[in-house]
Amino acid sequence: MRDVAPALPAAPLPTGGLADSVFERAARTPDLPMLARRTGTAPDVWEEVTAAAVRDEVVGVAKGLIASGIAPADRVALMARTRYEWTILSHALWAVGAEVVPVYPSSSREQVAWILRDAGCVAAAVEDEQALMTVGSVCASLPLLRHVWQLDAGALAELTARGSCLPSAAVDSLRRIVPPDSTAVVAYTSGTTGRAMGCLLSHRNLASVCDTLLAGWGHTAAPPGEQGAVLAFLPFSHVYGLMVQGLCVRGGLLMGHEPDLGPQALTAALRSFRPTYFYAVPSVFENLYKGLLRTAQRTGRGALFARAAETARDFAAASERQRLGRGPGPGLDLRLQHALYERTVYRRLRQALGGRVRRAVSGGSPLSPELSRFFEGIGVYVHDGYGLTETGGGVTMQPLGREKSGTVGQALPGTRIRVAADGEILVRGPSVFRGYAGDEAATGAALRDGWLATGDLGHLDQEGYLTITGRKKDVIITSGGKSVAPAVLEQRLRMHPLVHQAVVVGDNRPCVGALITLDPEFLAHWRAGLALQGDAPLREAREENALREEVARAVAAANSAVSRSESIRVFRVLAEPFDVAGGLLTPSMKLRRNEIVRTYASEIEAMYATRPGRRSPAGPREPERWDDPDDVFLR
Known part of the structure; x- marks a missing residue:
């Protein structure tokens, strides 16, 4: 081993379960705004929900879970975007000692079947009718699944009504015996290279990160004397989103939810919610x-x-x-x-x-x-x-x-x-x-x-x-034995406004290459600004040449961050972006490199086809070596 980082003093170890934060906050500061949600009448108006109201809502849903037969250590899948109900339901599940299994709402039928079967889920909460149909189509292979609740159809109100006859003490008695080292979340990995695996994360695992960050950096969330505010839009199906939720709930930060990750929706939410x-x-x-x-x-x-x-x-x-x-x-x-x-x-x-x-x-x-x-x-x-x-x-x-x-x-x-x-x-x-x-x-x-x-x-x-x-x-080893980590090159490529996605390739190839997709919005803007003259075929040819030159400049800029032997020598611009539906991105939007290489095998082969030689001053064409030229070229 080498390069040992010094260990700094640790924060006190958390006790109890994650749901305790809701109850403790309500006991200390019942009137503190804890969550914010849109009123429904105006998309830019947010209604604040106090800590006491959040606690009461969590208790109501938790009683409904008990009445539905959800017991400690039962696993329940949550298949929804980042929304108010996710926070309420997850804390209600933790309050009764159940385990949350986050599932991306964009997951395929096969992915949903695998996760629910592998985790042994006894229930699932889905967002809408489409997700309900997805789960319904695989129910035959899920013998343990007893309940499927639809959030858009009023699932939380239904659960609250079902448990209304139970005393709140039924929830408290279960919540108080949740040990911090028991499993809180079974979070499945993104599955970039194979089948996703469920990571067993305890209440202590998740709480310790939040408590440490709040202890050292929490005071920077807002100016002195003001309550911090965070717009949660990252998927709660990903551990990063779960961490953001935990920071807000445990740290007393006002949290709003934005389920739509589209640029327009996110920009509008940021302007109206105004996070700190x-x-x-x-x-x-x-x-x-x-x-x-x-x-x-x-x-x-x-x-x-x-x-x-x-x-x-x-x-x-x-x-x-x-x-x-x-x-x-x-x-x-x-x-x-x-x-x-x-x-x-x-x-x-x-x-x-x-x-x-x-x-x-x-x-x-x-x-x-x-x-x-x-x-x-x-x-x-x-x-x-x-x-x-x-x-x-x-x-x-x-x-x-x-x-x-x-x-x-x-x-x-x-x-x-x-x-x-x-x-x-x-x-x-x-x-x-x-x-x-x-x-x-x-x-x-x-x-x-x-x-x-x-x-x-x-x-x-x-x-x-x-x-x-x-x-x-992800390390690429060229046929010349050079090891190349693609992250830096891909990161630099994406910095160019025209570049949307980039995948560096080159295993067992003479040099490093790249598959590039373009940002459709910026591409349209770029084309509008060209103002090329001539008839249509001539303008299209000039535009194509200008686009190739612009992308080549992006590649050259990326190459400036690495050595010559690690630089991109060939690249191809693809007509369509990589997406989840095509199986080239994981639900968390990570590249599935092996699938991309398989899907675009013919394009990669053509990209690495024998490069034409140059003419010497005397006239005959001389063969070129891959490592001779300093420029990059497009196949």
Whole structure:
């Protein structure tokens, strides 16, 4: 082993179950707004629900669960988007000692059947009629399934009515005997390379991450004296979304729910809810940046935006050098430029997040340093953290006042990190899961003497900051023996406004290649701005050439982050994006690389077809080597 990160003092271990937070909050501050939901009459009006009202609603649903025969350790699937009912039902289930099995509502029939059967679910709560039909179509293979509730059809009201004859003490008696080390959630992995596995996460696993983050960083959620507010839109079917829910409930932050992840719906929700803290994944920050750029260009302010963005990144870089003791900070000219753009540009840009956000967290995959510096420069510092399903969401966080872009921060207090000789990250701490449901072999392979083998690659610097370089299973080995981690290249490619998705390939190939999909909205905007002359066939040809050149510039920019032998030499632009329906993305929107390579095998073969030679000055064509030229080319 090498690169051992120092272990910081741990927060006190949590006791009891996750549902206790609702009851304790209601006992201490019954009138504190805890949740916010839309009234139904106006989409931009939010109704606040107090801690006491939330507790009463949880108790009512929990009594209905008891009346329905749901017992401690029973597993119940929740197959719905991020919505108010998810929070109420999950805490009601935890209050009676049941275990929650999150299922993505976009999951296929086969995925739903596998998860419900593998977990042994006795009941399922689904969002709408389509999900009800999906579960209904596989009921014959689920002998343990006794109930299916539909949220859109008033399932919570139905449960509350069913349990109305029971005393509230029936819920309290079950809640008080839930041990912290009992299973709270069976969270299934994304299944990027095979069948999903259920991670057994205890109440302590999930609570310890939230309590540690709240103890060290909770005061940054809002200005002093104000209640923090978080818009939860990340799927609660993913452990990151569950962590956000836990932070809000345990930390007394007002939480609103937004089930629609579309850019328009999310932007509207942010403007009306006006959160003080923002949790997202890199793709959301990338889309926000591209949306701001597209809007600026459409209104004739593209050049102004470009200058303001460059100033923001320069200011953030200088500020980072200062806080890390590596430089004097922004100079006078840079400070004056930054102040000018603060009055004319940055304040308007922050309105895209509602106008009150000053700090944010990015998780799920590494955030590019350029994007991190852009948001910091406009006044929204983005903490880049690291975690995984098997750790209840959190492993690292940026230390306040010592944030370092390009890294995912340092180990959380109470958590230890090691990097093995082959670069694999190993983690130990209170958030590490109990194992995989029903799979002792996989559990034994992942847990080694108390250390979790994450499958992620990275390194620690002398100050304990962790940098993620990729996934162990994603490493590409070219025919020349060069090992290439694709994450950096793909991240850099996505920074270009035209690029939507990118998959780096090259196993057993002479060089690294890439499959690229384009952002449809920005592509339409880009085409509208070309203003090409000539008849239709000529304009189309010129547009195609211009598009190839633009994508080639994006590839060249990505290549600047790696060595020449690791750079992309060939690429192909695909007509359609990767999606969940086609089986090329997991429900959590991660790339299913093996499926992508199989689906586009013919395109990859054509991309690597023998490259034509160049003509020498004397005239004859000379054969080329893959590593000779400095340019990239399109097949």
